[in-house]
Amino acid sequence: MAPEREIVITGVGVVSPIGIGTEPFWQSLWEGRSGVRALGLFNGRDLPGTIGAEVRDFHPQQCVRPRKALKVMCRDIQLAFAAADQAHAEAGLSGAVDPERLGIVFGADLMACELSELVEAYRGCLVGGRFDFSRWGEQALSDLYPLWMLKYLPNMSACHIGIAHDARGPNNSLTLGEVSSLAAVAEAVRVIERGQADAMIAGGSGTRVHPGVWVRRALYQPSERVDDPAGASRPFDADRDGMVHGEGAGAFILEDRRHAEARGAPILARVLGYGSAFEPRRPGRPLRGDAIRTAIRRALHEAGLQAAEVGHVNAHGLSTRLDDRIEAQAIRDTLGDVPVTAPKSFFGNLAAGSGAVEMAASVLALTKGAVPPTLNYERPDPECPVHVVHGRPVCLGRPTALVHNQAPGGQSVALILAGAD
Secondary structure, three states, X not given: OOOOOOEEEEEEEEEEOOEEOHHHHHHHHHHOXXXXXXXXXXXXXXXXXXXXXXXXXXXXXXXXXOHHHHXXXXXXXXXXXXXXXXXHHHHOOOOOOOHHHEEEEEEOOOOOOOHHHHXXXXXXXXXXXXXXXXXXXXXXXXXXXXXXXXXXXXXXXXXXXXXXXXXXXXXXXXOOHHHHHHXXXXXXXXXXXXXXXXXXXXXXXXXXXXXXXXXXXXXXXXXXXXXXXXXXXXXXXXXXXXXXXXXXEEEEEXXXXXXXXXXXXXXXXXXXXXXXXXXOOEOOEOOOOHHHHHHHHHHHHHHOOOHHHOOEEEOOOOOOHHHHHHHHHHHHHHHOOOEEEOOHHHHOEOHHHHHHXXXXXXXXXXXXXXXXXXXXXXXXXXXXXXXXXXXXXXXXXXXXXXXXXEOOOOEEEEEEEEEOO
């Protein structure tokens, strides 16, 4: 049964390696400009983090308020704040919603500490050239900034955004890896449907361009194509060899349609349905994509759509051998020969920011009337039987999109969007 409240999107904010703001972001997608580069942090040494997708020309002091809050904001939180601020401004929400009826749900991931902040603490635990763990609780903590922990708590993105925008409604944070953003959007939709808010700020933020993440290399299967950074992330291509680390944030203003129309807000897109499922990864038992199929079918059912009515799929497209194969086959099984685009080809894996930034691409596709291409798709893989949009953008057929993300643990989330009606 269709929900009583129809949920619409009235604002979008993006802070990404290919553009800060929706127009620069879309222009890079349209023109096929990659955000993956040589990082140069280790002067070409043989380390797994020598390429990645950084957000460049980002100046948090220009958008974070109060500026003193920067002392307790790590990179992830700064990116989240900026994206939410953009979305709030685009929606014209200032003074247009009762603060008690404005809430926040934001996706977060592991927030890695700046290594420079740990240098003195680490040195204080060295005894005879070896690290003495017994000294950490007393010696090391005295060398850390007293509010150090506040910089890295995953709930702080939602808190800082709520303080800045006087959002006194429901406030929540979800930490579910790469599915965090889409799960946050879905939960924000549910909050409005339950009548607990008229508008919600939802999205996600993540940073994996960090040595603390790179040391966990076995968990991520990074690309070895360090001699060709822009060509390293190549979802569904037969020559893919792994993913690329990136960073970014995306945010949306979701509203009850009646609330948005009453205040004359432009409607960018509608949220029609959502589905999630879980398929555990077990040793000796590779994933089959059951969670992806289930999530897609549940989203279709909630949206009241048939598979043939999906205009395009915005795929997780991680660019690893196994994940792409499983996802492609699941998409084919459930949706047939639907056009598929994979934005990670432009900026890699943004952790908890992935779904929000990728969803922004589909919201813009619905407003612009075109589906952006997948970069680096040059040699089709028979084991990935999907219709990958590549080379150039294609005209939008049906004004609907299914956005999909999958977390390493096996959780899958699918969300269906439609154009403004």
